[in-house]
Amino acid sequence: MANETVKPEFWEKSFIENQEMWGFEPSKSAVLTKDFFVEKSVKNILIPGIGYGRNAQIFRDNEITVTGIEISKTAIEMAEKHYGTDMTIYHGSVTDMPFDQNKYDGIFCYALIHLLNSSERKKLIADCYNQLADNGYMVFTAISKEAPTYGQGKFISQDRYEIHDGVNMFFYDRESVRAEFGVAGLFEIAEVTENFPFFLIKCRKAG
């Protein structure tokens, strides 16, 4: 599905040109979330925007089954090459969730939600929450207004800017995290520095 915010051609081109552009090490957020999921005995997770899988392997190494969703076919082929073909990755946009009727004990969504517009963000949070099993956890990372890029590029709407090549980004603060995730069992907002300052947002679905 192509629309104002979903940019399959941008991601496809990025992966063709830059290949494994974030290396093979998992992000700090993935390591922290792995520890959290292991502590909570999470056994199967969904990763929307899984890329070429660098954030997936650490969960699989800890006996957690991973299912992914990814918009770039090239990224999916790279994931298969590096991590094998025994991981289900749905090819499509998260805006078209759900891709299956499974319930997951955990969802990890890294650096994706801030690429969407307001109604798409709302739908992603609701779709993820709907696919959580009772007592399941979802962890999102999202860029913060503390990022030096905040306010750069073309203004689109409040806290949302065109960063490059038609890619728009919404920059969060604690208030907007609470406003968007408050309806989905939000219980913790932490901060983590990746290549940019991010929020690590944890939600739980009550049983």
Ligand SMILES: C[S@@+](CC[C@H](N)C(=O)[O-])C[C@H]1O[C@@H](n2cnc3c(N)ncnc32)[C@H](O)[C@@H]1O
């Ligand atoms: C900023 S990257 C996230 C980082 C990546 N998961 C990693 O390993 O660090 C965003 C990822 O989500 C994918 N993506 C972007 N928009 C998407 C959408 N609407 N639906 C599904 N995947 C999407 C991109 O192709 C890319 O793999």
